[in-house]
Amino acid sequence: MTNHAQPLQETHWAFQPKAIAVAGSILGLVAFWSALPPFTVRSPLVPILIGVLAIAAGLWAVTRGTRRLGWGAIASGVIGLGLGLLATRSSSGNLHVVFAADLVAQVFVFATPLTFGALGGMVSERSGVVNVGLEGMMLMGAFWGVYGADKGGTWVVGILAALAGGGLFALLHAYWSIHLRANQIVSGMAINFLALGVTGYFFEQLYGNQNIPSGVSTVPNVAIPGIDHMAYLGPAIGDLNLLIWVGVAFVPLSYFVLFKTPIGLRVRACGEHPRAADTVGINVYAVRYAAVVVSGMLAALGGAFLSIGFGGGSFTENMTEGRGFIALAAMIFGNWRPFGAWGAALLFGFSTALAYRLPVYSSSAATLFQVLPYVLTLIAVAGVIGRSVPPAADGQPYVKQ
């Protein structure tokens, strides 16, 4: 796999195969993007050159043992090259319509609930508890978020309410999975059904058919001074919602906590080999409880974004519409790692955003791009692009001796 024993290194980290592979993947993206606004290069040479560079970087990495990331870079280069070529042949007008600057903003909008959900799922599964109830926890966050913002007057109360709602259901799932040792998938699905019913019921009960009143406090956007007036970057990232930035921030944060702190080490130990963790004195039950509750809260934040972040203070029944499951898919596709999951969330978000714009070309293409995340995940779990390896003890209840 990607990790293997490295002898004492004198080479700079930037030249290690892993970094080269990551650079290659990014280059592939650049190859495609070069033909899109704001660059809109028309000469096919540019995407070809950059794409070739990406493939080369990938090959270099693969031959030095970094197989998964290296092949990813090669794939990125090939796809970027191909798409870039296609783009140079497409009419410039069409390109500007589809790939307008706010596409980037839209990608972030779609990707944010997925990011929160995927990070939440990752935390839970890293501790050894499968959480398919992300959808339900997200939905709870969405509803109680807007309810809290409405009754509490400010979006801060809304966020707190969302955290409480998601955390409560997560606690339920944790109790069922850890203490009662129920089948974790059954428990997760039950949470989903329950959340659907509870949020729908209380929505009807509390708001009837009038819907959430307008003017509910929502999470503000963050206007970045200077950038927000620039031609391309402005509409792209100059005025994004706060929760989007929070989501982005959680990615390195979760990486840091999970892989650079003692707490993270213990969480991962509980997910890989709970008995080993137990014998060195770690309280596996407590760690798992905490992880599951955190995962529910993260998912709830994703839901809150839907209702009081981007949603402008609205709610509809079953608002999450399967995003919790896509988040699960992103987590798997990202191999249970923070940056991988985020990359997958962005990819899926891009696919969805594109799907909304592609009716310019053809409506069947739009559906294709909506389906793409699911197909990609199917391919990922089948292990076609390298094994997707969950934590070793994922899903197995732990029995203390």
Next chain:
Amino acid sequence: MSEQATPSANLPPEQEPSTDFVVRLGVAQRAGGLVVPVLTAVLAFLAGGIVVAATGHNPLTAYRGIWDGAGFNWIFHIPWNTNTVNLDAFNLSQTLLTTTTLILVGLAVAFPFRCGLFNIGGQGQYLVGLIVANWVGVSFASWPTLPHVLLGIGAAAFAGAAWAGIAGFLKAATGAHEVISTIMLNWIAIWGGQYLFGQGGPLQNTYNPAAPESGTVVQSAHIPVFWGNPVLQGLDYGIFVAIAALVVFWLILNRTTLGYEVRAVGFNPEAAAYGGINVRRKYIQAMAISGAFAGLAGALDMLGYLFQFGVLDVQASQIGFLGIAVALLGRNTAVGTGIAAFLFGGLLYGTTRGLNPSVFDPSLAGNLTSMIQGLIVLFVGADVFVLYIWNSRRKLRPRRRAEAAAA
């Protein structure tokens, strides 16, 4: 011959019996009989009732309204009120229509469970069957009824089997977890349906290009109705197909070598492999059969009373997921699934179109159903465990001493 402890216990201890969910459900099945599922349902209804009461409604009138809405009162003639008898009969017929679907999607979950597989893809397999049945029902317009309907049903079952078979194949060939793959396939099917029935889609109706819905199944492909007025959507013969499916389910599991193999794999894949059973092939076969049941459900719905399906319907449909609750409540058995399907059928219809809005708000009631569904699944997850512990304690009595032995 006394069964005392033995000096030979200085040998390594035997393995503890597996705590696998299927084994536990099997234990629960044999031990709990009827009492436990009934208790589970009662508890769930109780919990639902508490929520209703806590939000200022009268749970008794709410449940009574659902009961009437489901048409259960027709069975018991309570109240025997000639004003409403026809309405009650109609409600019951609709409940039975829903039961038909639920039996089949329930079997689609129950069968693979017996093989140790968790099929969450019932919704997608149902949609695939529904789509194929629609296509057959719209095309082949000149065919007489019986062959036309049979073709629709057969093609739908085959399509559902293939759709589920993908997940089974992935599990057999790569070890991919069927929960993830079936969930993904669900969504692929949903989007596929939206594409096919949507504007410009190949199966969209030809008379109104603005309406994103499918073509209408021709009259000759409608499954005949035997109770009620066909114009007002009566009960068609599909219910007998569903009941037959229950019998087929039981026969396969208990009277065929395939069923023997499926059950063996579900309980103990290692012993099954040792007995010569090809475990991987069993996974594919179990998923395929399950998909056939779900596809059949789609066909019976399409050719029985839907006749047409729109993009919005594809998005809103949730019936495949109810199959999970049905199967779990019914302990993955034929009889259990049948009864649980009837219960949920009544609940589903009784809380939606059957409910008298002045008694209890239908949108509240619909969500109540989801809550009860969730609670039942939740309780099944836990009581299985409780039962298992209760049973293992009794049987593990002579083995505890072996713990000491690993010296």
Next chain:
Amino acid sequence: MADESGSVLELQGITKRYPGIVADDHVDFDLRRGEVHALLGENGAGKSTLMNILYGLTKPDEGEILVGGKHVSFSSAKDAIESGIGMVHQHFMLIPVMTVAENIVLGVEPVRDGVLLDERGAEERVRELSQQFGLAVDPTALVSSITVGQQQRVEILKALYRGAEILILDEPTAVLTPQEAGELFAIVRSLQADGKSIIFITHKLNEVLEIADRITVLRRGKRIDTVSRQGATEEGLARMMVGREVLLRVDKAPASPTDVALDVKDLEVVDERDLEKVRGVSFSVRRGEIVAIAGVDGNGQTELVEAITGLRRIASGTVAVGGRAFEGHVTPRMMIDAGIGHIPEDRHRRGLVLEFNLAENIALHDYDKPPDSKRGWLYPARLVQRAARLIKEFDIRGGGPLTLARALSGGNQQKVVVAREVARNPVVLIAAQPTRGLDVGAIEYVHRRLVAERDAGRAILLVSLELDEVLSLADRILVMYEGRIVGEHAAGAGEEEIGLEMLGGRKEAA
């Protein structure tokens, strides 16, 4: 009682009872500073229980533990660790996807800047310890990528990192190659030189005489004696371990074997880690005789049986049954069809489907053939009929054909397995630990049955960890040690000699 000067650890009168058996019976044990004290005994002697008590994993029913002269009571492994006791288990508690350093510091991680995991610091400290004790291992390597010998060193480092002064090594050479074992001994000596005190649990005589200063022998939960290495001999130790017992001897006529039914030639088998478990074994079993393979658990018998019954690939060599030779990839189906009957050593995992009733279990190999079924259609009544017949014939008690296997006692469950295999009329019957976990009555039944089958002309291969069983049943005895046959004896051979070979020793030529 005079306090032994230099005694770092004392166990006094430790007793532990489980339902129906006394695992440890008033065992005394003491450990001096800087010594290597071997704890010797067969499977089931009480060694592991004693150490689990010492390490805080179990509580004794009676007895005292004194560390450094002070009375202590442990309620968890953490307490024991805090008292300076470290344990290296037989089955490692290591996380494969993490590095050596991470595994070592887990639970007591060094921290810098308040919240960060001090990876460099951990690696440094691990390197220091490595140097100090000669435990060469790369702290940045993933545990999954290092050898088993190195993994064991990581386990030792784990204990040392937490300040262990007393180390318990539980059957440490069970998973090592001979070279790695040699390296381990060097490490032990180095630890000893540093003042650590070591308890070395083993069943192998040659090791004991090489490494130990004192040796305590346990047998059936009792301490037999504690001797110093000076003057101890393999024969003497073996006699203490195996002892003179009243054996359950079965009355049997001498065997009259006929032609060869099972012929194994130069068989080599590897396990999942590509370790050689069976290293060139050759033997044959004739009809009408019982050949027993004696040996301590873990010397390759399991893998040998798995290869013969088709559960594991034959790396090299051949297995010939009833005239047909097999090599390479084999399946259970192949071997069953060739005429092998197998009573597996783990009846719950491989032998029975506990949730099936007796009729279904008995049909496990034949359900897809007439008369049980025809073209896919099953006839449960016929399964029940056959089961009823076998239940009577084999005197299976606890239920009828429709009773679940799970409801039967261990002995009766084993009877079901025996009945199923024997009723198929196999050419060769392989019985692996057939009386494991059974009571006296059931054991007697199984023994009588095996002899009866032998007299009826079947070839029987018995694999057993119980020397008594081997001695009472076998017509010929093969002793297996570290993957090879190291001795062959006829019935009536001296148990000491066999016991010696089982433990890796060899009787000196007179």
